[in-house]
Amino acid sequence: MILIINICKEKLHYYEFIKPIKDILDKNNVDFLIKHYKNIKKEDLQKSDKIIICGTSLMDNEFIKYTNKFNWIKNFNKPVLGICGGMEIIGLAFCGKLKRKTEIGFYEEKFNKQFLGLKNIQKVYHLHNYYINFNNINEFGIFCSSGKISQAVKHNQKQIYGVLFHPEVRQKELITNFLN
Amino acid sequence: MKLGILFSGGKDSTFAMYLAKKEGYKISCLISIFSKNKESFMFHTPSIEMVKEQSKVMEIPLIVVKTKGEKEKELKDLEIAIKKAIKKYKIKGVVTGTIESVYQSTRVQKICNKLNIGCFNPLWQKNQFELLNDLIKNKFEVIISGISAGGFNASWLGRRINKNMINELKNLNNKYRINPAFEGGEAETFVTNCPLFKRKLKIVSFTDFGSENSWGREIKVK
Numbered sequence: 024m025i026l027i028i029n030i031c032k033e034k035l036h037y038y039e040f041i042k043p044i045k046d047i048l049d050k051n052n053v054d055f056l057i058k059h060y061k062n063i064k065k066e067d068l069q070k071s072d073k074i075i076i077c078g079t080s081l082m083d084n085e086f087i088k089y090t091n092k093f094n095w096i097k098n099f100n101k102p103v104l105g106i107c108g109g110m111e112i113i114g115l116a117f118c119g120k121l122k123r124k125t126e127i128g129f130y131e132e133k134f135n136k137q138f139l140g141l142k143n144i145q146k147v148y149h150l151h152n153y154y155i156n157f158n159n160i161n162e163f164g165i166f167c168s169s170g171k172i173s174q175a176v177k178h179n180q181k182q183i184y185g186v187l188f189h190p191e192v193r194q195k196e197l198i199t200n201f202l203n
Numbered sequence: 204m205k206l207g208i209l210f211s212g213g214k215d216s217t218f219a220m221y222l223a224k225k226e227g228y229k230i231s232c233l234i235s236i237f238s239k240n241k242e243s244f245m246f247h248t249p250s251i252e253m254v255k256e257q258s259k260v261m262e263i264p265l266i267v268v269k270t271k272g273e274k275e276k277e278l279k280d281l282e283i284a285i286k287k288a289i290k291k292y293k294i295k296g297v298v299t300g301t302i303e304s305v306y307q308s309t310r311v312q313k314i315c316n317k318l319n320i321g322c323f324n325p326l327w328q329k330n331q332f333e334l335l336n337d338l339i340k341n342k343f344e345v346i347i348s349g350i351s352a353g354g355f356n357a358s359w360l361g362r363r364i365n366k367n368m369i370n371e372l373k374n375l376n377n378k379y380r381i382n383p384a385f386e387g388g389e390a391e392t393f394v395t396n397c398p399l400f401k402r403k404l405k406i407v408s409f410t411d412f413g414s415e416n417s418w419g420r421e422i423k424v425k
Contacts, residue, residue, distance in 0.1 A: 033204070034226045035298075038325035046330065081312065082296075082321045125316065128309035148305060150312060191328060192305070 025055040025202065026071035028063065030078070030108050032085040040077045043191040044106075047198050060092050068095055073102040073202070076109030078189055081127070081152050084108070090115045102182035104201045107151050110176070110185030114155030117162055124172060125152045132188065138166040138175045139184060140200040147174070147188035154187055205231040206323065207266070207288040207297045209281075209311065211246065212254040213392040214338055214345045214364070215300025215326055215384070221341065221399055222325040223298050231292040233258050233265045234284045240272025241419070249349040249391045249419045253404075256424050260400045264292070282314050289318065296321030302329055303386045331384035335369050342398060346406075349391035349419040354379045359390065360411055360420040393422060 025048060029041050041057060048055045058067055060076075068074075079086065086092075086108060096103065096116040105113040111121060126149035133144050157163045157173035163185075167175035176185045190197040208220045210233035224230055235254045238246040258265035266287050270280035288294050297315060301308045301324050308324060315322035326334060338345055345364045350356070354375045362368060372383040381389045396403040404424040411420050 033321065033323070035223055035228060035323045035325055037226075038222060038329070039323065039327040043328035046328070080321060080323075081316050082319070127312045127316065129305055152316070 024071055025053055026063075026067055026074045027055050027057045028074060028076045028109070029057060029059045030076060030086040030112065031080070032083050033080070036080055036083055040079055044075055044077055044198065047191065047195055048202070051199055051202060053202055060086060061089065063092070068099065071101065074099075074104070075198070075201070076103065076105040076112055078107030078109055078150070081125075081150060084153070086112065087115075087121065096183070099183075100181060102201065103184065104198070105183075105185040106191070107187055107189055110187050111153055111155055113183060113185045114157060114160065117160045119155040119157065119160050121153050121155060122171075123152060124154050126150075126172075130169070130188075132167050132169060132174050134167045134175065136166050138177070139197045141167075141175070141194060141197055146193060147190075148192035149188050151187060157185075204296060204321070205229045205292060205294045207232045207234045207285065207292065207294040209297055209299045210235050210254055210257075210265075211300070212251065212257050212394060213300070213348075214343065214394060215302060215334075216298075217257075217300070217394045217397055217399070218334070218338060218341075218343065219298050219300040219323075219325050221397065223323065224399065230263055231294050232288050233261075233263055234288050234297065235265060235267050236277070236281055236284060237267055237269045238272035238277060239270070240277075246270070246272065246277065250393050250422045253393065253422060253424050256404055257394065257400070260402055260404060262401060266291070278310055278314065281311070282318070285314060285318060285320070289320065294320065296323055298323045298325065300326055302326045302331065302334065302384060303382070331382055331386060332369065332373070334384045335364060335372070338364060339366065339369075342396075343394060344396035344403070345392050345394050347390050347420075348393040348422060350389065351417045352379070352381055352387070352389035353416055354381060355390065355416055357411060357413065357418045360418055361406075361409065364392070391419070395424065
């Protein structure tokens with residue numbers, strides 16, 4: 024069972040940031056549970072095989088005030104994929120610092136190493152006002168970056184992945200590769 | 204939260220508004236851009252002036268800004284319209300009916316971010332057949348007001364979206380790879396009735412123009 028975590032404050036953002044991920048899981052006949060980050064219980068984490076932390080909009084950043092709700096990530100040993108805001112949460116859980124940088128729309132990003140099936144140059148969809156420089160977080164390896172902005176990262180020992188772009192727009196295979 | 208709807212009168216912006224209302228948001232105004240450029244990448248053009256009638260039957264005020272529709276310059280006019288809505292109706296966000304277009308989405312997101320308001324795209328990445336079926340399930344009455352793609356002709360104008368049409372669109376999708384909900388500009392639509400309307404709009408007259416695979420229908424409703 025996959026736990027899909029919604030980090031949006033605004034209910035209407037469900038359709039934009041959670042439903043596209045849900046649709047990919049539906050298409051792949053994968054069981055899932057959707058929960059808001061404020062309502063996650065220990066049992067939800069225990070019964071999940073993998074977790075996807077979805078992104079949110081440019082202005083919906085309330086989750087930053089509640090990073091304590093994600094303290095479980097550091098000691099979690101099952102696969103986790105953080106998308107955009109979800110990647111920022113992973114970085115914050117590992118003591119990263121949030122930096123301001125707005126990127127909106129299509130950007131070409133170069134992958135140094137294969138990352139959940141992605142390699143070489145990819146045209147990805149960005150929608151963020153913040154990022155975390157994972158260069159300063161020893162536990163993570165960087166698979167794709169533009170300057171100081173880490174675009175795709177993976178924990179060195181665990182299957183904890185983060186992408187700053189939104190793979191549900193043009194790289195849906197990244198999500199299916201994570202599921203498999 | 205008070206929201207403004209980027210409103211074209213077609214199925215996508217109307218259904219996006221329907222979802223916003225269903226989720227408990229206050230719809231404070233409609234925002235429409237009347238473009239002189241019939242080839243605009245950003246804005247819907249056939250029968251656009253009929254949004255005034257749709258606004259009346261929804262009892263939601265309408266902000267209209269006219270644009271020449273020159274690429275990128277038309278975005279300035281969109282920004283002016285959104286600023287008006289912020290000032291007059293104190294909106295904190297706008298809703299769009301964008302499904303797949305990164306071109307449209309990126310531009311609206313940038314304007315909203317600059318103006319420090321939210322941007323909501325509740326149809327984003329939605330399966331286009333799912334959208335068509337949702338329209339029928341939720342009692343939306345939608346007609347075709349323009350077509351512009353191989354596989355279509357003038358006979359499509361004025362037809363209502365129903366189960367039969369969805370089956371035809373499946374065939375066209377298989378044959379020509381068209382976007383079944385017309386996200387690639389294959390067709391334009393007009394909503395004559397939906398749960399947001401206090402009463403149904405009646406088509407009183409229309410004029411067709413075009414040739415071969417590219418036709419528009421200017422309708423008058425009341």
